[in-house]
Amino acid sequence: MNAKSLIKRNYEKHPEIDFPDYKSSIFRAPKNRKISFPSSNTETIGPIFNKNIIGKLDNDLTLNFSKNKISPLGHKIIVYGTVSDQFTNPIKGALIEIWQANAAGKYLHDNDENPAPIDPNFAGCGRCLTSSSGYYEFLTIQPGPYPYPNRGIEWRPMHIHFSIFGKSFGQRLITQMYFEGDPLIKLCPMVNSIRNEKAKNSLIGVLDTSKSNTKNLLAYKFDIVLRGIKQTYFENRKEGL
């Protein structure tokens, strides 16, 4: 039988939880140190998701909410990349769910108070499972930046929210992808809650113009790395032997 264990998280490469520049964290971020404990079966076995949950247009945000095939406003982009673990093994069947604002920077959500128009042909919701090589791809439109109340009104850089399930609950990741060259990235307190520059930069989707001729589309490449799972073989011995 294979014993599985997750390698420990390196919190220096993650955002600070208690980060007052991001105002919402002030009354929500826990103050105590986390209790560190080795992962067990709970964190290393599942969940994984079946491909029969995925609909044909789930990864095409330009069509999955459009009426009469009318395109949403904004320019179309492809967002693609691979999901692998920290040992560079591609993860097949990882579930990626994304959500984003429309081209005007507005979410299709009752709690969004940004006075920008909704787009009747765009929900900003998509998902897919990675292929055997860990590859994923979404067709969507470029999300707009948007204002939000923080220390006064501040602006979020253009971004897409990502939720990823790999092979186990302990690999669970929720993050955001930013867009290469966006001047708002360096002003964003949520980005800056990550102190490590290299880690920060790893959230920036890299512009890829190689698809611009064939498909008339700009593409952004965003590779995702989930925690590594070590497997060690052990014999099923009886207690005390």
Next chain:
Amino acid sequence: METIKAKLDETPFQTAGPFLHIGCMPNAIKINKIYQNDLGEIPFKDKQENELITIEGSVFDGNGVALDDVMIETWQCDEKGQFNEDSGFARLIPNNITKKFTLKTIKPGSYKGFDRKTYSPHVSLSISARGLNMTLNTRVYFEDDELKNDPLLSIISLDNVNSLIAKKIKKNSYLFDIFLQGDKETIFLDI
């Protein structure tokens, strides 16, 4: 024996923000056209009502206000202590009036881990919301189980351990409130 070294850094977290429902539970906010069902609506299929337990509670911020924009994901083994990769997962959001989340599931069994230690029955939680730069992890244990030999609970000091134990309020029904801050701050895990 840690002989293999990681070659890559894990991708950093960012907050799920206030609009996570669009991507994770669109049907819950009336975006009904896209996915037939929201993920994690039912953790175990084909179970009778009388086989189920209920775990309910709220997630409180430092002002004692119950959050209504939080998402709680739960993961557990079956009643025999077996993890089945395709069942045992649920996603919950609080009711917008009561501000309580409700998990209807089967009571997990205890299991013998890869470390050959016996773990008391528990449900694993992952908590995401605006204001949380990283998802928080914790576990729910049950007060009517044998808990004193659980490998995790036994390393936590007695005053704190209660934050991981659901109280039985009636038959098959448990209360588990989560406190993000304050005197009763829940224990969160680096696991």
